[in-house]
Amino acid sequence: MTATMETPRTDRQVAAQDRAQGDSLTLDKVTFRYGSGQAGLGPIDLHVEPGEFLCVVGPSGSGKSTLLSLLAGFLRPQVGQIRLADAPLNGPHPRLTLVQQEAALFPWLTVAGNVGFGLRSLPRAERETRVLDALRQVGLQGYEKRRVHELSGGQRQRVSLARALAVQPGLLLLDEPFSALDVQTRTGLADELLGIWWAHKLTVVFVTHHLDEALHLGRRVIALRGGEIALDAPAKSLSVQQLRAALEGQAGATPL
Numbered sequence: 001m002t003a004t005m006e007t008p009r010t011d012r013q014v015a016a017q018d019r020a021q022g023d024s025l026t027l028d029k030v031t032f033r034y035g036s037g038q039a040g041l042g043p044i045d046l047h048v049e050p051g052e053f054l055c056v057v058g059p060s061g062s063g064k065s066t067l068l069s070l071l072a073g074f075l076r077p078q079v080g081q082i083r084l085a086d087a088p089l090n091g092p093h094p095r096l097t098l099v100q101q102e103a104a105l106f107p108w109l110t111v112a113g114n115v116g117f118g119l120r121s122l123p124r125a126e127r128e129t130r131v132l133d134a135l136r137q138v139g140l141q142g143y144e145k146r147r148v149h150e151l152s153g154g155q156r157q158r159v160s161l162a163r164a165l166a167v168q169p170g171l172l173l174l175d176e177p178f179s180a181l182d183v184q185t186r187t188g189l190a191d192e193l194l195g196i197w198w199a200h201k202l203t204v205v206f207v208t209h210h211l212d213e214a215l216h217l218g219r220r221v222i223a224l225r226g227g228e229i230a231l232d233a234p235a236k237s238l239s240v241q242q243l244r245a246a247l248e249g250q251a252g253a254t255p256l
């Protein structure tokens with residue numbers, strides 16, 4: 001690689017930017033409060049590099065769902081701004097998709113119908129190609145004509161993931177996508193997600209309760225506590241114990 005006189009990039013930036021097809025995400029003093037109370041999120045300052053895999057952990061009520069709802073454009077910050085690929089995010093956006101805990105599939109549609117649901121504006125041939133490609137990526141080739149009720153929980157989550165991938169997002173948001181699954185299925189799907197992330201150079205924000213899952217999947221982990229970022233660090237520099245201490249607000253758990 002040619003040496004330059006530019007400011008040296010961190011490992012994280014090099015790794016992310018050299019393979020970037022995902023979108024960058026920036027939160028600038030983002031604050032959201034429910035009603036007139038204090039519950040909610042923020043202020044949050046956060047920058048996610050294109051192609052970065054960020055895991056978000058936090059106890060119940062720490063603001064994880066609020067954060068994802070803001071990133072998905074379902075909620076608007078009362079203070080601050082969110083930018084996707086440097087443009088203000090003012091609502092749901094075609095470059096981002098959300099996969100939730102329970103696969104929200106349409107039972108009256110086939111697997112292919114579910115995966116292609118967001119592609120109805122595309123010409124039929126392109127839609128079919130994208131659907132087949134997305135199903136192949138999640139290991140469900142041959143399942144196009146199946147009905148949702150014929151699938152296992154893990155297969156349904158694969159269909160959800162395929163539906164999200166089919167729209168070719170620049171930012172993939174995942175809200176505890178595997179937590180309803182048994183450990184073996186969860187681990188298998190997590191590894192497949194890593195492969196998909198790597199192949200597509202997506203930017204990923206993954207919310208999980210499982211600290212070991214966060215450290216396994218995320219290249220970077222943030223811990224939320226009381227609606228604020230209590231810790232923001234590369235996953236490889238963290239242990240489950242450090243993460244737990246940060247979430248519990250113990251001494252010695254200052255951001256690394």
Ligand SMILES: Nc1ncnc2c1ncn2[C@@H]1O[C@H](COP(=O)(O)OP(=O)(O)OP(=O)(O)O)[C@@H](O)[C@H]1O
Nearest residue numbers: 034035039040058059060061062063064065066067
């Ligand atoms: N619709 C709402 N109205 C009022 N307060 C809310 C609402 N939704 C969430 N809150 C409050 O906002 C704070 C953050 O909630 P949020 O759901 O984002 O947390 P979470 O980390 O996702 O929790 P969990 O892991 O239990 O889903 C909590 O104090 C919660 O009680």
